[in-house]
Amino acid sequence: MQLAASAAIRADGRAPWTHQVLVWAIAAVTLANSLLTTPSDPFVGLPTIAPESWRTALEPLGGLATLLGALALLLIPIALWRAALGSAGSARARIGVAAAGTTGAPLTVCFCLLLGIARDPGAVEPSLGSAAFLISLAGASAFSAACAVLVARGGVNPRQVAIVVRGTGLVASALVVIAIGTIIASPGVRLGATAVTIAVAAVTLVVVGGAWAGTERLARVLTSEERPSPDEDVPAPLGAIPVRGLTPREAEVLAVLAEGASNAGIAAQLVVSERTVDAHLRAIFVKLDLKPEAGTNRRVQAARIWLDNAATNRGQST
Structure with missing residues (x-):
């Protein structure tokens, strides 16, 4: 079961x-x-x-x-x-x-x-x-x-x-x-x-x-809907859409993050430890030039970038 x-x-x-x-x-x-x-x-x-x-x-x-x-x-x-x-x-x-x-x-x-x-x-x-x-x-x-x-x-x-x-x-x-x-x-x-x-x-x-x-x-x-873009569906399969500057594994982590998954949720879906997820996210934030600033949420910003990138790729494929 x-x-x-x-x-x-x-x-x-x-x-x-x-x-x-x-x-x-x-x-x-x-x-x-x-x-x-x-x-x-x-x-x-x-x-x-x-x-x-x-x-x-x-x-x-x-x-x-x-x-x-x-x-x-x-x-x-x-x-x-x-x-x-x-x-x-x-x-x-x-x-x-x-x-x-x-x-x-x-x-x-x-x-x-x-x-x-x-x-x-x-x-x-x-x-x-x-x-x-x-x-x-x-x-x-x-x-x-x-x-x-x-x-x-x-x-x-x-x-x-x-x-x-x-x-x-x-x-x-x-x-x-x-x-x-x-x-x-x-x-x-x-x-x-x-x-x-x-x-x-x-x-x-x-x-x-x-x-x-x-x-x-x-x-x-x-x-409850709390993801960055409630009016858009996250494309599948996860990690299939590349993001410039990110490794394939980092793109997978970012794709699951865009669904709204926590570090524990990302770890459960990608079968890695939460420590590994945290390391991937730190690398993603650096590569996407997302700095920790007051009033901003880097997870939301990163998810927004992935969703925009996914939408662009879908437009190009059609």
């Missing part, structure tokens, strides 16, 4: 370090659990999500490996959300949709934990939990793939961003409500039916209402 959604925004064929860490971490966790865990009973039909159906050797080691794998799933979403919220214009929307797509994986892990809560203390039938897990895995995979397709197509309109962001937030809030509701309604808590209903309704109102308002605001932030 995460590799597909994250790769859709990249303008470089190389894999970033976050992808490499994720792949190695998941491989290590899979190997560790394959060696340490074996089923104690043969499975019939759907596999049951029940702890007593498995036998684990060196259980603390297996638990630690699983925890590290879950933490590795947070690397790419954190990096992409940081890049998206620091960017502007079309870059912010594209990176934001990709970030939402990568969030499907940790949400699936949270759903697995929720199934454990549903089994104990929720007393939910294991086969029902197994079916729910398979459905959630398929749904999350489809969601991540859809986000990757939207981003890869290049243009992401505000309505699509709103649907993706709101869907992600509401799914997360639903998981929280179900987990809390399961605990509240469990036999061990010993609340009456009326008290359980009121408590679950209150939790739903607060959590889902907060998610609805928060995702609406986040969608507006991701689709």
Whole structure:
């Protein structure tokens, strides 16, 4: 899920370090659990999500490996959300949709934990939990793939961003409500039916209402137009239009900058470090004779130069 959604925004064929860490971490966790865990009973039909159906050797080691794998799933979403919220214009929307797509994986892990809560203390039938897990895995995979397709197509309109962001937030809030509701309604808590209903309704109102308002605001932030020339579209492919005095790599950096990407956004799309991006930008500002002066923004000026240059090249080609 995460590799597909994250790769859709990249303008470089190389894999970033976050992808490499994720792949190695998941491989290590899979190997560790394959060696340490074996089923104690043969499975019939759907596999049951029940702890007593498995036998684990060196259980603390297996638990630690699983925890590290879950933490590795947070690397790419954190990096992409940081890049998206620091960017502007079309870059912010594209990176934001990709970030939402990568969030499907940790949400699936949270759903697995929720199934454990549903089994104990929720007393939910294991086969029902197994079916729910398979459905959630398929749904999350489809969601991540859809986000990757939207981003890869290049243009992401505000309505699509709103649907993706709101869907992600509401799914997360639903998981929280179900987990809390399961605990509240469990036999061990010993609340009456009326008290359980009121408590679950209150939790739903607060959590889902907060998610609805928060995702609406986040969608507006991701689709707000703050790039230097709102009435012009940034041509593609990135870096295909040369700029006099700049190297091809510097032209690529400038092209992504013109989309509104922050340094983190440029680094995510071109698969370089933020330090390298900063060095490229310093060189670009020098070569374009853009000096740091009061009341001016060199990033905006540089983007304006790239857009003007792109418009000139389009006029000459037609």
